[in-house]
Amino acid sequence: MAVRRPAQEPSTKGVREELLVQAAQSDPAKFDALYELYFYRVYYFLAARVRNRATAEDLTSEVFHKALANLPNYEWRGAPFGAWLFRIASNALADQYKRASRDPAAPNDPPETSANTDLSSRDLQAIENQVQIFGLVKKLPAAQRRVIYERFVDQRTIPEIAARLKKSEGAIKQLQFRALQTLRAQMEGGHA
Amino acid sequence: MPKRSPAEQLDLAISALLARPQQRQAPRPGPRVAKFATLVRSLRDLPRPEFKLALKTDLQRRNSMNEAAVPSPAPQKLAQFRRPDFPNIAPYFLVNGAPKFIDFLVSAFEGTERIRVPRPDGAIMHAEVAIGNSVIELGDANEQYPQRSMTTHLYVPDADATYARALKAGATPIYAPSDDHPSGDRWGEARDPFGNTWYIATRKSRVVAPEGFLTVQPYLHLRDAHNMIPFAEAALGAAATGVHKSPEGLVMHATIEIAGATFEIDEAQGEVQPTQSNLHAYVPDTDAIYAQALRAGAIGITPPSNAPYGDRAATVKDPYGNTWFLATYLGTGRAKP
Numbered sequence: 256m257a258v259r260r261p262a263q264e265p266s267t268k269g270v271r272e273e274l275l276v277q278a279a280q281s282d283p284a285k286f287d288a289l290y291e292l293y294f295y296r297v298y299y300f301l302a303a304r305v306r307n308r309a310t311a312e313d314l315t316s317e318v319f320h321k322a323l324a325n326l327p328n329y330e331w332r333g334a335p336f337g338a339w340l341f342r343i344a345s346n347a348l349a350d351q352y353k354r355a356s357r358d359p360a361a362p363n364d365p366p367e368t369s370a371n372t373d374l375s376s377r378d379l380q381a382i383e384n385q386v387q388i389f390g391l392v393k394k395l396p397a398a399q400r401r402v403i404y405e406r407f408v409d410q411r412t413i414p415e416i417a418a419r420l421k422k423s424e425g426a427i428k429q430l431q432f433r434a435l436q437t438l439r440a441q442m443e444g445g446h447a
Numbered sequence: 448m449p450k451r452s453p454a455e456q457l458d459l460a461i462s463a464l465l466a467r468p469q470q471r472q473a474p475r476p477g478p479r480v481a482k483f484a485t486l487v488r489s490l491r492d493l494p495r496p497e498f499k500l501a502l503k504t505d506l507q508r509r510n511s512m513n514e515a516a517v518p519s520p521a522p523q524k525l526a527q528f529r530r531p532d533f534p535n536i537a538p539y540f541l542v543n544g545a546p547k548f549i550d551f552l553v554s555a556f557e558g559t560e561r562i563r564v565p566r567p568d569g570a571i572m573h574a575e576v577a578i579g580n581s582v583i584e585l586g587d588a589n590e591q592y593p594q595r596s597m598t599t600h601l602y603v604p605d606a607d608a609t610y611a612r613a614l615k616a617g618a619t620p621i622y623a624p625s626d627d628h629p630s631g632d633r634w635g636e637a638r639d640p641f642g643n644t645w646y647i648a649t650r651k652s653r654v655v656a657p658e659g660f661l662t663v664q665p666y667l668h669l670r671d672a673h674n675m676i677p678f679a680e681a682a683l684g685a686a687a688t689g690v691h692k693s694p695e696g697l698v699m700h701a702t703i704e705i706a707g708a709t710f711e712i713d714e715a716q717g718e719v720q721p722t723q724s725n726l727h728a729y730v731p732d733t734d735a736i737y738a739q740a741l742r743a744g745a746i747g748i749t750p751p752s753n754a755p756y757g758d759r760a761a762t763v764k765d766p767y768g769n770t771w772f773l774a775t776y777l778g779t780g781r782a783k784p
Contacts, residue, residue: 283510286510287506294494294502298499308495315494320631392493407465407490407491428457429454431457431458432458435483435487439486442486
């Protein structure tokens with residue numbers, strides 16, 4: 256699927272990001288801005304590799320807590336702040352693989368990918384594409400957005416969603432279809 | 448067999464994909480829905496909005512907690528109004544059986560008794576116990592100042608060891624220190640035999656010099672805690688240095704600084720009942736702060752006067768019922784009667 260526009264999240268490059276980092280270093284309360292900038296990227300980076308929501312959430316939490324704790328030691332050297340975050344994420348992922356390999360209780364939950372977490376430009380583009388989709392979902396009409404979250408995040412069945420939203424199953428399927436049509440059109444049309 | 452609509456075909460493909468979470472590739476869909484395949488796979492990785500918000504909240508709370516432990520650089524500059532050895536806002540405990548309470552503080556928290564002023568009847572009028580780099584004050588409860596259960600936050604080098612000592616000294620365990628606390632610190636909780644709650648924590652998130660943070664900080668559980676911030680700012684010249692609110696606007700944690708020393712607040716809810724505390728705060732100008740506090744809605748208890756122990760002292764009660772002993776060090780005397 257073509258993505259013609261950059262991600263909807265703020266740019267991760269350049270002076271603005273450096274200023275955000277400096278602001279957070281002098282006032283950790285301003286870490287919020289970096290969190291908003293990178294949450295989806297870090298989450299997707301991890302979710303795509305562990306394919307387990309609970310583990311992805313645990314690792315995402317670990318990454319941001321470590322980043323916040325170590326922010327005073329971070330030195331801006333021109334590379335995107337994201338590179339530092341992804342390195343923390345990679346380490347967290349590697350630790351997770353080690354734990355999983357030692358845990359006989361979890362033999363059925365292997366990671367899909369290897370611990371090789373070096374990011375190619377293609378990987379980074381995939382992350383940006385994903386971030387764009389996450390951003391577009393937030394802009395869907397409320398009813399469509401609700402169905403998408405119920406279906407994909409909570410993984411409820413159509414009958415379950417219909418009961419929760421007090422609509423017919425056919426109506427839910429239509430909302431789901433329209434949401435995906437909207438998202439696809441926006442992705443391809445390049446307007447969100 | 449009736450022909451399925453595009454919406455139904457798409458839903459079948461989605462159902463198949465969601466049923467096989469380990470597969471990167473969705474089952475081969477019909478041509479009308481194949482164009483959605485990448486999008487459908489992407490949506491499978493949508494994060495839960497609740498998780499995104501909860502993590503943000505955790506991080507904010509951790510920041511707020513950290514600020515509680517890192518005083519601003521102002522104290523050195525402002526130190527002349529502060530009695531030596533009083534770096535913190537001191538919780539002033541009034542208990543029934545002050546001598547035993549001192550024993551508890553010494554045993555549980557490796558406190559050092561530094562002043563004890565007895566009454567003729569043997570009760571304690573005033574005592575001070577140093578803990579770490581901070582001080583706690585106490586006396587026997589009386590009619591004017593009855594016993595109150597207060598909450599205090601201690602930062603110690605080894606929360607587990609301190610927690611164990613506190614239990615050995617007679618405290619009731621609430622929960623043992625763990626790394627799971629949202630502050631990011633190692634954190635446990637115990638209740639002393641006098642009904643006071645102690646948060647026993649060791650900082651894990653940011654390395655600071657041992658003298659770089661205060662060991663003792665009062666922790667107030669308040670109903671409508673958000674109102675304390677503007678009150679403290681207007682009445683006590685305070686500044687909120689870290690405020691973390693829930694989406695509903697409840698203060699989950701806030702650190703409030705008065706002249707370089709801090710106390711913490713949160714919303715009393717659930718099992719956590721509101722507390723009323725006694726707090727001894729040094730301020731640059733007791734007279735000015737006293738007048739300011741009354742204008743902001745505090746109740747005057749004792750107007751400013753020169754105390755024989757060398758402080759300009761006054762007492763007010765805030766709208767939550769907390770008693771504030773305000774003081775400015777005048778530079779003479781030492782022992783406090």
